[in-house]
Amino acid sequence: MLFFSHPACLEHDPREGLYGHPEQPGRLRAIEAALAARGWLGWERREAPTASEGELAMVHPREHVEAIRELCRSGGGAIDGDTYAGAASYEAALRSAGAACALTRALLAGEARVGFAAGRPPGHHADPSRAMGFCLFDNVAVAAALAIEELGVERVFVVDWDVHHGNGTAEIFRRRDDVLFASIHQGGIFPGTGALGDAGSGPGEGFTINLPVPAGSEEDVWLSLLEHVVLPAAAEFEPQLVLISAGFDAHRDDPLAGCRLETSSFAQMACQVRDAAAGWGAPVGAVLEGGYDLEALADSVVATMAALGGEGETVSSAPEPLVTSRAASHVSHYWSLA
Numbered sequence: 001m002l003f004f005s006h007p008a009c010l011e012h013d014p015r016e017g018l019y020g021h022p023e024q025p026g027r028l029r030a031i032e033a034a035l036a037a038r039g040w041l042g043w044e045r046r047e048a049p050t051a052s053e054g055e056l057a058m059v060h061p062r063e064h065v066e067a068i069r070e071l072c073r074s075g076g077g078a079i080d081g082d083t084y085a086g087a088a089s090y091e092a093a094l095r096s097a098g099a100a101c102a103l104t105r106a107l108l109a110g111e112a113r114v115g116f117a118a119g120r121p122p123g124h125h126a127d128p129s130r131a132m133g134f135c136l137f138d139n140v141a142v143a144a145a146l147a148i149e150e151l152g153v154e155r156v157f158v159v160d161w162d163v164h165h166g167n168g169t170a171e172i173f174r175r176r177d178d179v180l181f182a183s184i185h186q187g188g189i190f191p192g193t194g195a196l197g198d199a200g201s202g203p204g205e206g207f208t209i210n211l212p213v214p215a216g217s218e219e220d221v222w223l224s225l226l227e228h229v230v231l232p233a234a235a236e237f238e239p240q241l242v243l244i245s246a247g248f249d250a251h252r253d254d255p256l257a258g259c260r261l262e263t264s265s266f267a268q269m270a271c272q273v274r275d276a277a278a279g280w281g282a283p284v285g286a287v288l289e290g291g292y293d294l295e296a297l298a299d300s301v302v303a304t305m306a307a308l309g310g311e312g313e314t315v316s317s318a319p320e321p322l323v324t325s326r327a328a329s330h331v332s333h334y335w336s337l338a
């Protein structure tokens with residue numbers, strides 16, 4: 001089990017330009033303190049390298065990378081009302097993407113079966129040419145592209161359980177059939193994308209799964225969608241690598257959204273993904289996204305890592321997907337495309 005991070009990820013601080021910003025260095029400090037208190041769960045810690053220009057270029061046009069770099073070099077500033085880059089943010093963003101890439105390389109080299117990339121800024125809202133939603137580069141997308149373009153993988157499954165739709169990742173792979181992207185997210189909140197009926201485009205139709213859930217949704221809804229919709233579709237896809245866009249803002253204590261997962265819910269989701277991936281013979285890499293209540297975030301990361309590392313058992317949720325009729329018709333839609 002491998003854990004990647006870098007001290008430079010603590011130097012990116014949107015509060016420099018956006019007062020009271022929730023995506024702050026204390027998030028990573030809380031995670032690392034909670035892990036240290038548990039002896040890092042026995043995981044090996046590695047320092048994240050910087051992502052190379054070539055790695056970023058698999059997802060982001062050179063102009064976007066240069067624009068972020070120049071903004072940071074000039075002292076930084078707000079990119080929009082949510083998104084900020086300061087003088088230290090370019091290095092942090094390179095390490096954050098680099099953590100996801102290094103994790104992917106290590107997993108595919110057989111150095112570990114599971115791992116966690118704990119970088120910040122997060123990534124899943126970043127479009128190819130546009131930073132947004134606290135995100136500068138799409139870390140998980142860069143890692144997925146790297147796996148396919150350089151590391152010999154033909155099919156990557158990205159499951160995004162952050163409470164917000166992973167619009168950047170969805171857009172990057174919208175027209176591709178070699179990355180299956182599945183997102184469970186609260187409908188009606190930022191970024192406003194991820195409608196149930198959006199299943200991808202062109203050759204990528206059927207390879208995007210968007211499952212918006214209502215505010216107030218609890219563990220039974222999330223777990224049943226994962227068990228009965230997402231993982232069966234992923235099994236058909238036969239992925240060789242599983243990446244989790246691991247946000248923890250669907251926790252009931254999170255201040256940014258309205259879902260009601262418990263800390264143990266993340267462990268259950270991780271158990272489900274772990275066991276499914278083991279059946280497919282695919283390694284699992286989790287990449288940190290959101291999560292803004294420091295205690296809930298730290299505890300949920302520990303629970304997720306413990307589960308990925310083998311603790312706990314998958315408990316089957318409901319006999320069929322909750323939010324039933326729409327989700328069930330969704331499944332048959334995917335089967336019809338398969």
Ligand SMILES: [Zn+2]
Nearest residue numbers: 162164249290
């Ligand atoms: Zn989020």
